[in-house]
Amino acid sequence: MKNILVVLGGGRANGNTKQLADAFVKGAVEAGHNVEILSLHELTVKGCMGCNACRYGKPCVQKDDFNGIVPKIKEADLIVFASPLFFWTISSQLKAFIERFYCIAEADDHPPLGRYEKYPVKDAALLMTSADNYFWTYEQAVSYYKFTIINYIGFHDKGMLLAGGCGSSNGKPQIDKTNHLQEAYEFGKTIYL
Numbered sequence: 001m002k003n004i005l006v007v008l009g010g011g012r013a014n015g016n017t018k019q020l021a022d023a024f025v026k027g028a029v030e031a032g033h034n035v036e037i038l039s040l041h042e043l044t045v046k047g048c049m050g051c052n053a054c055r056y057g058k059p060c061v062q063k064d065d066f067n068g069i070v071p072k073i074k075e076a077d078l079i080v081f082a083s084p085l086f087f088w089t090i091s092s093q094l095k096a097f098i099e100r101f102y103c104i105a106e107a108d109d110h111p112p113l114g115r116y117e118k119y120p121v122k123d124a125a126l127l128m129t130s131a132d133n134y135f136w137t138y139e140q141a142v143s144y145y146k147f148t149i150i151n152y153i154g155f156h157d158k159g160m161l162l163a164g165g166c167g168s169s170n171g172k173p174q175i176d177k178t179n180h181l182q183e184a185y186e187f188g189k190t191i192y193l
Helices: 016-030 066-075 092-104 139-152 180-190
Strands: 003-008 034-039 078-084 123-129 156-163
Touching (some): 003 016, 003 066, 034 066, 092 139, 123 139, 139 156, 156 180
Parallel strands (some): 003 034, 078 123, 123 156
């Protein structure tokens, strides 16, 4: 049994991304995992200011919801980053959330690969939705996820579900007309097999 934290980076209350995350959660819960969903749409998490006041072991000086989320991040075995595709990458809410990981970094006297610090070792997964479904639709988002979360922070990649073709961004969610919800359910159910 694993502790899974699903972080929704914006989108509509019952939009494509929320439905995709819910399907993932259903599969993960059925597999026996503890799952919590955090919606950044309902929280206030500002981007990092780069002030360095949080170095090392000190909380971020910003008075928003992030410091209350830090224990949940530290307790999680897996953090699932879920976002609609906005301007060809993850949402600004999710990017702000990721930037704030800076305050959970610890000193590292022997940093690998040019890093300046170390982070708690976690697993990570990416769930994304979009109206478009071209071969290049998720290129920038995947690049950011792989570079920042996997290569720099050092989380272990458990996979990605890139759900393109979910209907017009101006219309109602249409993810239910695709096979992505079943794929997300299976992803959640088998993530630790």
